[in-house]
Amino acid sequence: MPDARYAVVAVLVTAAVTWGLRALPFAALAPLRASATVQYLSTRMPAGVMVILVVYCLHDLPVTQSRVLAPLAALTVTIGLHLWRRNALLSILAGTAVHVTLASTVFAP
Amino acid sequence: MRIRPTVADPSCPPPSPTSPLPAARTSSDARSAFQDSAPVGLGFVPLGIAFGVLVTQSGLGWWWASLSSAVVFGGSFEFLLIGMVTAAAPLASIAVSAFLVNVRHVFYTLSFPLHQVKGPLGKTYSTFALCDEAYALTAGEHARSWSGRRILWLQFFLHLYWTGGATAGALLGSLIPDSVTGLDFALTALFTVLALDAVRDPRGDLPTPALALVCALAARLLFPHQMLLAAFALFTAVLLTRRFVIGRKPTHA
Secondary structure (H helix, E strand, O other), X not given: OOOHHHHHHHHHHHXXXXXXXXXXXXXXXXXXXXXXXXXXXXXXXXXXXXXXXXHHXXXXXXXXXXXXXXXXXXXXXXXXXXXXXXXXXXXHHHHHHHHHHHHHOOOOO | OOOOOOOOOOOOOOOOOOOOOOXXXXXXXXXXXXXXXXXXXXXXXXXXHHHHXXXXXXXXXXXXXXXXXXXXXXXXXXXXXXXXXXXXXXHHHHHXXXXXXXXXXXXXXXXXXXXXXXXXXXHHHHHHXXXXXXXXXXXXXXXXXXXXXXXXXXXXXXXXXXXXXHHHHHHHHXXXXXXXXXXXXXXXXXXXXXXXXXXXXXXXXXXXXXXXXXXXXXXXXXOHHHHHHHHHHHHHHHHHHHHHHHHHHHHHO
């Protein structure tokens, strides 16, 4: 159980960084709005950043154990449903439900 | 979760300034904003509940879920923050990670219609609550005629869905037995869905996610303890290199 003061400060640090990223560029980046390189990055970063975050979430995948099947099955359901129905909520809920079910029963620690 | 924005063309002329809004229009602005925000709410509320449940399951107080959702309002990083806080990560690592995960917001400021929001207080709140979904809903052509009030109401509703869901999840989370595990997959699923949507975006191209995947795996192998930082840095460098090479191609052709 982390120290409450530390947990609050961690939130405040995150809030300051996040708000700064959302607010400061309105003034600071105005001259860059026309920059072709900025436009190039702004159209390509979202897809790449999300892929990196997915890999990050899976970085401690237990690849040598059978319980790796829980996240893999959940991931398959999420991707399959999303390609099929294009309903973000459905894909997230179904994938999470599959993971919780498998991780809590068959592959319970 | 992320609603794909209608491509905002930066070369378009700025929209004409909206006329001053009488107070009588507030209720219709709020109603329109509620209708615009409802589909996102269907995603925010359950995800907020999952976040709140995860907070209490991780040993943090329920109030922490409310505090984080209310003052950070950056869903994906808040999920990562639970793990960092329970691992007592140094504040500097938290700041750097928050910067890297949320740096995408810098790009939203290039086309978010902040000029339609009037007054310093309104503008302050509007920048604070500029999340992926608020950007996606307002950056399109159809939002050019929206009043500043309608944009603020929309952002307020999104903020309310997230904070309300997180608080409800944190308060009800203790009712869930400890044997139920694996809820943290909601974050993986969220990023997977966002990645699929971003790859599907007509402005995206297949080499970009492929390069990102290679960068992520390389960072995982080479810098396992600083994977996120290494992957983002590598990916940005690769994108700039690619941009530089493509930009030079015509002179070699």
